[in-house]
Amino acid sequence: MASEQNSQTSTRASSPKLDGKFDDNASVDSGFASANSSTANLPLISLTKPHLDHLNKQLENMEALDILRFCKILFPNLFQTTAFGLTGLVTLDMLSKLAKESPDAAPVDLIFLDTLYHFKETYALVDRVQERYPNIRLHVFKPADVSNVEEFEALYGEKLYETSEELYDWIAKVEPQNRAYQELKVAAVFTGRRRSQGGARGSIPVIELDEERGIVKINPLVNWSFQQVKAYIDEHQVPYNELLDKGYKSIGDWHSTSPVAAGEDERAGRWKGKNKTECGIHNKQSRYAQFLAENARKQAKGAAPVETVQA
Numbered sequence: 001m002a003s004e005q006n007s008q009t010s011t012r013a014s015s016p017k018l019d020g021k022f023d024d025n026a027s028v029d030s031g032f033a034s035a036n037s038s039t040a041n042l043p044l045i046s047l048t049k050p051h052l053d054h055l056n057k058q059l060e061n062m063e064a065l066d067i068l069r070f071c072k073i074l075f076p077n078l079f080q081t082t083a084f085g086l087t088g089l090v091t092l093d094m095l096s097k098l099a100k101e102s103p104d105a106a107p108v109d110l111i112f113l114d115t116l117y118h119f120k121e122t123y124a125l126v127d128r129v130q131e132r133y134p135n136i137r138l139h140v141f142k143p144a145d146v147s148n149v150e151e152f153e154a155l156y157g158e159k160l161y162e163t164s165e166e167l168y169d170w171i172a173k174v175e176p177q178n179r180a181y182q183e184l185k186v187a188a189v190f191t192g193r194r195r196s197q198g199g200a201r202g203s204i205p206v207i208e209l210d211e212e213r214g215i216v217k218i219n220p221l222v223n224w225s226f227q228q229v230k231a232y233i234d235e236h237q238v239p240y241n242e243l244l245d246k247g248y249k250s251i252g253d254w255h256s257t258s259p260v261a262a263g264e265d266e267r268a269g270r271w272k273g274k275n276k277t278e279c280g281i282h283n284k285q286s287r288y289a290q291f292l293a294e295n296a297r298k299q300a301k302g303a304a305p306v307e308t309v310q311a
Contacts, residue, residue: 009140059206067220077187087192109137115172117253128239141176188216
């Protein structure tokens, strides 16, 4: 990718790996399999529920740029997680403007989870974004111990995303995210989630506490519609994924993303035909801790590993 001096790629596994060494006595509700949790050393941000409610009430009707400006002041160790979707690109462009407005303020680096299965158009977009915003530092996190699809499939077999979807989500997305939070000491992140995307996102607030992972999630464009996002992209000539012009509105891995028909929800093209709306990084970690612990027990008994868990 372009601008290598502002990119950092990690494939090193510092989070718990799928080797069966999990503490069966650990609390499943906690979401963490051992005391060596990937978020054990993160800086602590303490917000009581009344304080959080107050903040969300104040932020609810603020402009997105003002929310970003406020959060940059309020939260330490602040990053933006992005797969370079439209909402994330709007946030990135706004943050670049704020960086020019206050050049001495702490920067907001990007975190990109490279599952190795993104569209070629997505990888091309990453290069164009780095050319457009050369001062933004990008941290790329790949599945542990692999650098490409060939290495991934040599370890886990072909089409793991079909044969064991939960396992794929953990290896390609959840574990790299945990590793990113640990290595970068993340305390808070900007996300690209919006209520108009529907599903579980329909009632999210501006600021959320992810108590299982130990971070704060901030959704600065939570009130925006798809039309507002696209209008901003066009007005400010922000680079975007070419697949958008081919009917894709929400873009993830190529194997689980399809175009959206007229009248369908924005994220209808994700995991089409399946009872699934999120890729794992926004689900409760306890779901994956339960899955991994069950796999460890199965492997210890010589049985086939489980392929799904109940949400």
